[in-house]
Amino acid sequence: MNSLRRMLDILNLFKPGQPVIDVETICSQLGYAQASAYRYVRELSDVGLLVRLPRGYAVGPRVIELDRHMTEYDPLITCSRDLLDELVARTGMHALISELYSSTVINILQKHGSETEPLNFGRGRPMDLFRSATSRVILAYLLPRQLKRVYESNAAEPNLQRLGPTWKDFSRAMLTIRKQGYCVSAGELDPGKTGLAAPIFDEKSRILGAVTLVGSNERFAAFSQDYLVKLITNAAATITARIAADQPTS
Structure with a gap:
């Protein structure tokens, strides 16, 4: 298992500024022996x-083959697609489904609203763990030991510090979100835009991801926040129920 993890960690080296890697890159950035690096790239190839x-x-x-399979058959996506269409129709905002894996939150489905300006963090882009309503509403529902591990691993991060300079302050901020059942953020990922997110759970009531509405501050302010909160929390509850019942809609 450790060898498999080390091999798959090579895929984490790909980024916008590093679209191509070689064995030297793998050895220098991951600290692998050259023989291991050659073996891993051969097996991945x-x-x-x-x-x-x-x-x-x-x-x-x-990766493209797997992406197509996910887009067409992933349960979280198939359980959400029609609800995102409804959210967009009612608000004109962008609607997103985001999922948690390891310590990363990534958008896996996006429905575009009537606003033409694109989002900085659309489908396929990892999000900062502490700077958005989406990420924070997911963090808030982690088990206490998971949340403590995230805090300890990122305690020096400025964006985490803004949520609470100590573990007690940070955990209290997460508890507040958990009691609300939703999270709002303004201008944290996209200047001039507000996000509203609610949690999605799996069949065992573990946090799975989030559904989010994102729109310009002006559009967001044109609606009653209570109305938007009801829309997003009802959508999240419906997706959660579909996941538990294993009843995709498309």
Whole structure:
């Protein structure tokens, strides 16, 4: 398992400023022995997760195949698609489904609203753990030991410090969100935009992700916040119920 994790960690090296990697990159950034790096890239290439190029290795075609499968069949997406359409129709805002994996929150489904300005963090882009309504509403529902681990791993992060300079302050801020059942943030990821998020749970009532509405501050202010909160929390509750019943709608 440790060897598999080390091999898959190579995929974390890909980023906008580093679309191609080579064995030297792997060894220098992950500290792997050259023989191990060569073995890992060979195995990842064999299953299509990497592709060999003249300058090194890029993300392979298997990722596109998996993305298509996820888009068409992932339960969280199929349970959410029609509800996002309804949220967009009622508000004109962008609607998002985001999911938690490890310590990363990423948007997996986005329905565009009537506003033409794109979001900085649309589908496929990891989000800061502490700077958005989406991330914070997910953090708030982690188990206490998970939340404490996140805090201890990121205690020096300025964005975490804004939520609470001590563990006690931070956990109290998360408890407030949990009691509300939703979270609002303004201008934290996209200047001039407000986000409103509610949690989605799996069949065992564990936090799975979030549904979020994002719109310009002006559009958001044109609605009663109570109305928007009811929309988003009802959507989250419906998705949670569908997940538990394993009843996708498309």
